[in-house]
Amino acid sequence: MPDTRVSFSEDEFSEDAFSKDGFSEDQLSRQRRVAEGFGADAARYDRTRPSYPEALLHRIVGARTGLDVLDVGCGTGIVARQFQAAGCTVLGVEPDPRMAGFARGRGLEVEESTFEDWKPAGRSFDAVVAGQTWHWLDPAVGAVRAAQALRPGGQLTVFWNAEVPPPEVLRSFGEIYRRVVPDSLVARQWTASTLDGYTMLSGKAADGMQQAGVFDAAQEWRFHWEKSYTRDEWLDQMPTHGDLGQHSADQVAKVQEGISAVIDAMGGGFTMGYTTVAVNAALTPA
8 A cells, every 4th residue: 555644635647657556655755746746835725726516415415414524534634624614623734734733723633543543532423534645555554444433324425626628728727737748747638537537436436445344335425526727726726736846937927827828718718527437425324
């Protein structure tokens, strides 16, 4: 199982980052460096990363209030704050102290630990959730750890936001990344839609839940939505995607200049499509 002592916070990947058994060694090393960099600018990460559709929260919470929720890899608390707003009591687990500190500053309770090492210590939860983080875990081990923290009938739900850019955005942005940083992960991300990669991850998550042997049959949910960006908003969030931050300042500047010109040519903004892919399973009552 890969070492997950890096930030569980949301990160990008390309489908070819995985072998049939998980990350390839080269891609795993690069992904670790990317993930470890998120905490360096936690405020930007929190400010620019998208949240999740209310329809997803409604499927998990429904009309209930006062649920106890465990957020695995809570990062800066993007997911946790949404569940708090829905009337839940949330505990976050996050190994990056910078991310955890930021989340605490926003009023969240966070324990610093990898999920593999974290202990419920007699506590139990109505729901265990993980937004854009579950692929850092062995999915079967993660499912077992979640089951140990859930009350009978409690739900495990893991989910990812997949960007589904309009064809002209995919083509134009991709040309810039491939020209300036051709060997980067982010260049591969803009070769085609990442949705297929997230579909693969959801399948692995469902298999892990089945292997744990204590969950009902897993269900996949999908939610389609959109978010509009101005040029400055998109440029602000660019450093939080892929491995762009691993390249030289000159390369980063050239990418930003190219993307800026493309967005200006579109009228100063564009609308990004998103598909939130979720896998949900309920703990089988003992």
